[in-house]
Amino acid sequence: MIEPSVAIAAMAASILAVRSIAFAFARRIVLPPLAREALELAAPAIIASLLAMGLVFDRQTGAVDLSLGNDYLIGGLLTVAIAYWLKNFTLATLLGFAAFSAIRLLH
Amino acid sequence: MAMTWQDFAAEFRVALRLLAPFMASIVPTAMIFGALAVAAGLTGLEAVAMSGLVYSGAAQFTGLELVASGAALPVIALVTALLSLRLMLYGIALIDHIRPMPGWLKAVLAFLMVDTIFFLAKLRFSEPLSPGRRNAFFLAVSLITYVSWLIGTAAGVVLGDRLAVVGRDLGLDFLAYACFAGLLAPYLRLRGGAAAALAAAAGLVIFRDLPHNLGLLLSCATAVAAVMAGRRIVGRRA
Numbered sequence A: 001m002i003e004p005s006v007a008i009a010a011m012a013a014s015i016l017a018v019r020s021i022a023f024a025f026a027r028r029i030v031l032p033p034l035a036r037e038a039l040e041l042a043a044p045a046i047i048a049s050l051l052a053m054g055l056v057f058d059r060q061t062g063a064v065d066l067s068l069g070n071d072y073l074i075g076g077l078l079t080v081a082i083a084y085w086l087k088n089f090t091l092a093t094l095l096g097f098a099a100f101s102a103i104r105l106l107h
Numbered sequence B: 001m002a003m004t005w006q007d008f009a010a011e012f013r014v015a016l017r018l019l020a021p022f023m024a025s026i027v028p029t030a031m032i033f034g035a036l037a038v039a040a041g042l043t044g045l046e047a048v049a050m051s052g053l054v055y056s057g058a059a060q061f062t063g064l065e066l067v068a069s070g071a072a073l074p075v076i077a078l079v080t081a082l083l084s085l086r087l088m089l090y091g092i093a094l095i096d097h098i099r100p101m102p103g104w105l106k107a108v109l110a111f112l113m114v115d116t117i118f119f120l121a122k123l124r125f126s127e128p129l130s131p132g133r134r135n136a137f138f139l140a141v142s143l144i145t146y147v148s149w150l151i152g153t154a155a156g157v158v159l160g161d162r163l164a165v166v167g168r169d170l171g172l173d174f175l176a177y178a179c180f181a182g183l184l185a186p187y188l189r190l191r192g193g194a195a196a197a198l199a200a201a202a203g204l205v206i207f208r209d210l211p212h213n214l215g216l217l218l219s220c221a222t223a224v225a226a227v228m229a230g231r232r233i234v235g236r237r238a
Helices: A004-019 A033-055 A071-086 A089-106 B005-039 B044-053 B057-068 B073-083 B085-093 B103-112 B115-125 B131-159 B162-169 B174-189 B193-207 B214-237
Strands: none
Touching (some): A004 B044, A033 A071, A033 B214, A071 A089, A089 B174, B005 B044, B005 B057, B005 B174, B057 B073, B085 B214, B115 B174, B174 B193, B193 B214
16 A cells, blocks of 8 residues: 555645646636536536436446436426525525425425 | 725625525535545544645545555556546636736736636526626635535544434435535526536446546536537537
């Protein structure tokens, strides 16, 4: 096994190099319109992927579960709907959590 | 352009309010990491150092597995880089806000960029704010998240993951998804936003077995390309 401190140093250097690119070259990076369009669409795509990763799969079996019995999925969709109408992020997430808890109690 | 203490104090409060629901998932996740790290043979100090220096949930959990399984150093470094590619994209997507920042702020924020920061910055920057207030928000939200991650890790080292497991039994892990759901909603009003979200979610189901978050990147890339191609096809017909 590699010495953990060496592995931590390697990981720290690696992640800093990648995540700081935009900050280091901010003055030189000029985004063409095509790249801007792609990045605008990337934001909802990344959030939806992160959501799908946590909500679509059964927690025990790992199988795709799109049924009404999937509390996480139904709770997530309800939260999106609440946030869409409410336009208040903090309140919407808390109401979404309340809806999820209610669904869990019903099941 | 300069950020005043008044800016920072005001935006610190806004950041706390927006981060509140995230905290219920950030701190327990860090606690689980701290507990797992100690169980994997790291000292408490090494666990906290990993949170402090690597500072990325995905990279840390994966890194822990790689170290425990005896992976070679170049593999660990490469996987970490792959896992952080989307953090680079976040920076590029915020480039217009980053460009005018003072150098010291760029250096600090480059180190502190994680998912939550990007999406909350996008949310906050959709409101009319002076550059000073924008910088203050960016810094406040980044510092609060970072300190919470460190405190959570230290708590996990000391207490183990028992509290985090109790939280999961109560369904508190759903709060992380509630946060992302709340963040997704405004994008559904944008042209192509709903299509990109649906396509990416479908793509993730298809690509999820790919290693090291590649499924996440591939599902997003495919969704964005599909929506952009669709726009052009529809535009040509119109």
